[in-house]
Amino acid sequence: MAAFRHISDAVAVITLSNPPVNALSSALLQAVHKALGEANEDSAVKAIVLCGDHGKFSAGADIREFGQPSKKRGPGLLLLCDLLEGSKKPVVAAIEGVALGGGLELALGCHYRIAHVQARVGFPEVNLGILPAASGTQRLPRLIGISPALSMITTGKFVPATEALKLGIVDEVVNENTVDKAIQLAKKVIDQPLGSRQLSTLPVQCPPNAEALLDEALVKVKKQFRGALSPQACIEALRAAVRLPYSEGIKKEKELFDFLYNTDQPRAQQYAFFAERKVAKWTLPSGVSWKTASPQPIRTAAVIGLGTMGRGIVTSLAKAQIPVIALEQDEKQLDIGRKAVMSLLHREILKMEQLGQSAAASQLGSVQFSLDYGELRDVDIVIEAVFENMALKKEIFRRLSAVCKPEAFLCTNTSGLNIDEIASVTDKPQMVIGTHFFLPAHTMKLLEVVHGRHTSSTSIYTAMHLAKTLGKIGVLVGNCPLFAGNRLIWQYMQQAIFLIEEGNKLEEIDQALEDFGIGMGPFRMMDLVGLDVLWKIETELGLMGPTLSIETLACQRGSKRYSPLLDILCKKKWFGRKSGQGWYKYEKSEGRNAMSDPWLHNFLSEYRGIHKLKTRFVSQDEVIDRCLYALINEGFKVLEDGIASGPEDIDVIYNNGYGWPKHKGGPMYYASLVGLPVVLSKLEKYYETNPDIPGLKPSGFLKKLVAKGNPPLQEWQSYLGSQSSKL
Structure with a gap:
């Protein structure tokens, strides 16, 4: 897996090789460990260059080993980083392509770093529900300071080589053969002192208000990523770097990693990661010819x-x-x-x-x-x-x-x-x-x-x-009214509107779902999209009720419950944020922030009275259950109808288009995590109470899966049989 070779000028080159991205598998780590030991023991070798094969340094952990507790990324990789730093011979990292996650940790273990101008570096672990677990949270702030390290580690953003040079992550950026330039640098630094190049020995660069900076960051990530634990853990690991010696900080980093690893969130985020890759390997719908099946160039x-x-x-x-x-x-x-x-x-x-x-x-x-x-x-x-x-x-x-x-x-x-x-x-x-x-x-x-x-x-x-x-x-x-994503969200929005008819405040509903982790509550989301847009869709699809006065607006369409509230607001030209008024009020002077509207609350009270709607206390749990299980139930119907090719499609759509929290995997993954029997029993309970809301009637496919013993999500499609697929 790793190649070790001599060159005539006393520089040994160790090449990471694990196609296609030189992922740090257990076998590769062992091979590099062996090659490093040989280079350090060879008296003919005076310096070492660490590079990657196929024009890439390393994209980090081997995703094929995710979920294997015996192969956690921490210990083996950490030991290798320490051995690189402790080498008596200078080690230069030649970064091409990417140095991400564990790949960047390896580079930080080296004494010098050279990057190609098109290379990128970063710590994306936060997006997988974990944190850098092989000294990344301890070495990076010692190199570039606490503030930029905080930004990189908590966001998972990739940093281009030119920015990495400004930050001090790399020592040089080149636009030519990176390995050759690294060899030249390695020859220059032979026999030079390495103390100042060993990051673990350096103090963390931080301003006097570092603790306040970390506290502020913690408040920010709690608000931005509600319920997500990895951003918070990243901040606490950086806090350890500020407060503790390197050796103690490493212990805290491992403790935080182990805590995260034992929650459901890494598995949910790693599922989301793999789901995106599965969706990328899409297949043509049945019945569509494969002849001439290739993309055509788009020049204009x-x-x-x-x-x-x-x-x-x-x-x-x-x-x-x-x-x-x-x-x-x-x-x-x-x-x-x-x-x-x-x-x-x-x-x-x-x-x-x-x-x-x-x-x-x-x-x-x-x-x-x-x-x-x-x-x-x-x-x-x-x-x-x-x-x-x-x-x-x-x-x-x-x-x-x-x-x-x-x-x-x-x-x-x-x-x-x-x-x-x-x-x-x-x-x-x-x-x-x-x-x-x-x-x-x-x-x-x-x-x-x-x-x-x-x-x-x-x-x-x-x-x-x-x-x-x-x-x-x-x-x-596939093609159907509202397609896949909007079919689900329509049921979700309907439940939210029905809940305010039953006496809930829309602010409470938004808050409950945002506390769950949804990026934006249903009413704030509707205002952002534009109530007029939703209204036009309802009209085009024949979902609108009769256009009558407020006193005679029907709340039933046959045996089905119907809410005319969207119609009422749009008739008043209250279209949401763009018009300054929708479910909320928006003042330009307030930065278009959603503000409670007393008039609307009074109107809703009058509206309930006119239509003799019974109001009752609805708990936060019921708000979440009604909205999310109606959405999930429609997801099973989408699968049953063959509109999506699998539950992963729905989850990728919701993770990337509807603000679903990735640390919960996606709505279908969440259903599998909660347990399909639980989802079914909740839907049955709410449908029994609200028989006029078809969205709460459990899907036949959901019932079938429960009857089959609650199989894992990956097996759901095998139980669909020969339904008429739209894909």
């Missing part, structure tokens, strides 16, 4: 509609260096859209410049603004991003069918309208596909790719490849 693109979503999509394409034509319906809307897009692009340029990227503006694709559909005749892909109105979308696709070249891909950003109906107005339905972006489109990682009945394999491959090009996670789903 167009976006129709420059509302909030369209602006973000334009920015995403430009960031991926794809030239874009941005189209609007009139000069006024075009001018508003142009200013908004240029503002977003300016922010992206500033971000790139802060990361040391020169000529940042030249790294963006060009954006051309137009009112003329004729400008789209030669583009490779068009993404329609107008509001949710089927008639409007069909009119646009008729025009695109007439204007665009035959091989152009026609995408719709609809949140849940029928892809087949949109495609029906074109003469090339095989080129039509759904590309459901999430707000804000230029930063959100998720892209829900929706295939229709006639969508070709080439269109699917191209859309999924586009997601990767844009730096997003593409999840392929």
